[in-house]
Amino acid sequence: MSRLLLLFVVVGLVAGPARAEISVRVGIVAYEDFESELAHYERFFGGLTAKDSEVSFQLAVGSYGEVLHWVERQLVDLAILTPGVFASVMSEDPGSATCQYLASVELPPAASPLAPEIRRDAGFHDSYRSVCVVANDSPVQSVKELRRMAESGVARFLFVHPKSLSGHIAPLHALRQAGVEVSADASQFTYSHTQSLRLLTQQPPEVEAVAFVWDDADAEPQLASQLRRIEFPHLDELRLPRNVVVARNGFEHEDRIRQLIDGAESSRYRFTRLSDWVKRFEAVRSWLVEADALETGPESLSLEEVAQSLL
Numbered sequence: 001m002s003r004l005l006l007l008f009v010v011v012g013l014v015a016g017p018a019r020a021e022i023s024v025r026v027g028i029v030a031y032e033d034f035e036s037e038l039a040h041y042e043r044f045f046g047g048l049t050a051k052d053s054e055v056s057f058q059l060a061v062g063s064y065g066e067v068l069h070w071v072e073r074q075l076v077d078l079a080i081l082t083p084g085v086f087a088s089v090m091s092e093d094p095g096s097a098t099c100q101y102l103a104s105v106e107l108p109p110a111a112s113p114l115a116p117e118i119r120r121d122a123g124f125h126d127s128y129r130s131v132c133v134v135a136n137d138s139p140v141q142s143v144k145e146l147r148r149m150a151e152s153g154v155a156r157f158l159f160v161h162p163k164s165l166s167g168h169i170a171p172l173h174a175l176r177q178a179g180v181e182v183s184a185d186a187s188q189f190t191y192s193h194t195q196s197l198r199l200l201t202q203q204p205p206e207v208e209a210v211a212f213v214w215d216d217a218d219a220e221p222q223l224a225s226q227l228r229r230i231e232f233p234h235l236d237e238l239r240l241p242r243n244v245v246v247a248r249n250g251f252e253h254e255d256r257i258r259q260l261i262d263g264a265e266s267s268r269y270r271f272t273r274l275s276d277w278v279k280r281f282e283a284v285r286s287w288l289v290e291a292d293a294l295e296t297g298p299e300s301l302s303l304e305e306v307a308q309s310l311l
Contacts, residue, residue, distance in 0.1 A: 022055045022253055027067040027076035029085065029243075031161075031192075034061060041080070044266045052260055055253075064163050071099050077251050080105065083241050084165040087284035088293075099246035101277055102258045106242060106270040110216035114229045116236060119215050124270040127239035127280075129215040130166035130174075132232045135200045140208060143232055147180045149208050156203065157187045158196040158211040162293055165240050165284060167193060171212035173287040174235035193217035201226050214240075241280040245271060 028034075028041060038061055045057035060076065064085050070076045071089075079099065091097035106126050110119040114131055134140045140149065149155040157175075160167025168189075175182055190196045196211040197219050203209040212235075219227070245261060247254045264271045274280070 022256075024055060024057050024078055024253070024257065025076040026057050026059050027070045027079040028059060028061050029064055029067045029080060029082050030061040031082070040266065040268050044264075044269075047266070048260050048264065052256075055257070055260065064161070068098075071246070071248055074248050074250070077248055077253075078102070078257065079246050079248075080243055081246055082163065082165065082243055083281070083284055084163040084169050084288065084293075086244050086246065087165075087281045088163070088288055090278075090281050090285065097249065099248055100251075100254065101273075102245045102247055102254070103261050103271045103273045104242050104244050104277060106272055107216070108268065112216045112219065113224050114213075114217065114219070114227065115215040116229075124265075124272075125242075126272065126274060127241055128166065130170045130212055130235055130238065130240060131215050131229050132171070132235055133197060133200065133211045133213060133227050133229050134209070135203075136226055136228055138200075138208060138210075140210060140230060142230065143178050143180070143234070146210060146230075147178065150180050150182065150186065153186070154206065154208050155186060156207045156209040157182050158199055158209055159187060159189050160193055160196055160213065161189060161191055165287075166214035167196070167212055169284070169287050169291055169293060170238050170240055171235060172291045174232060174238065176290070177234040178232070194219060197223060197227060241277070241284065244277070 026041075026045065028038065030037075038059065041059060045059065049056050060070070062070065064082065067076070067079050067081065068085055068089065071079050071081075081099075086099075086101075089098040090101070104126060106124040107128055108124060109122060110128070114133055116129055116131070119125065119129055132146075140146050146155060157171075159171065162168055172182065188199075190199060193213040194217060196213050197217060200209050200211050201223070210230075247257065251257075258273070261271045262273045
């Protein structure tokens with residue numbers, strides 16, 4: 001054996017085979033302010049690459065249905081799903097599940113003046129709240145009055161999205177617990193938490209509108225000053241689980257990515273694997289069944305809802 005060939009063999013034994021770069025495809029559900037959200041996640045995943053230089057990430061943004069479709073067809077390796085979407089596809093049997101839970105996306109304290117006191121406490125929060133909001137000049141002061149107005153047909157319920165946990169699923173559960181029946185004619189989907197708040201101040205005098213949004217919905221100070229939160233015990237007591245990071249079934253680098261993500265923090269979120277995540281999302285799944293929103297078929301929108309979504 002020549003000296004040059006022997007040198008190659010020795011170097012190969014010492015260095016070992018080069019590990020191929022891992023390219024991870026990530027799908028992110030787009031909702032309100034998704035440009036800022038995407039920029040944040042680009043920085044976050046770029047930071048993970050800085051920790052593990054052999055892993056890189058490609059991000060794609062889509063609607064609830066699109067990202068779920070990508071996961072089911074294994075067009076992405078990871079996805080960041082909203083709690084309502086994840087609860088609709090979770091399964092106790094890992095073999096039949098569409099995706100595998102990796103971590104929850106914890107939130108910093110709420111800054112909105114509409115948020116309950118508990119959500120303004122310092123530190124990261126592993127759950128959040130849905131709040132019921134009305135215009136300052138609304139006669140609605142309590143759930144009892146809201147129930148009376150719903151029965152008389154003058155109440156209008158502004159929801160965010162059929163699969164939004166804080167903007168539809170949890171409020172619908174709380175309303176039914178409080179004996180408030182919501183008809184389809186009295187409901188409207190706005191496809192934006194902020195848009196729901198805006199519409200509260202734009203209703204005709206004969207309509208009494210209430211909006212259900214997440215407890216840190218972004219509203220301009222001038223708009224926020226025209227709104228108030230009403231006490232809604234059945235809703236206020238619900239602790240809603242946050243968005244989750246999931247991996248597609250069979251993703252060969254799942255363990256490595258889980259270790260990389262678990263405990264990671266950014267300026268906006270902390271990523272933590274919760275031990276009781278199954279229990280938390282089983283409750284959400286039961287609310288989806290109650291709202292007849294468990295199925296994850298194609299999304300359908302009216303022309304008015306298309307216009308609201310574009311706005």
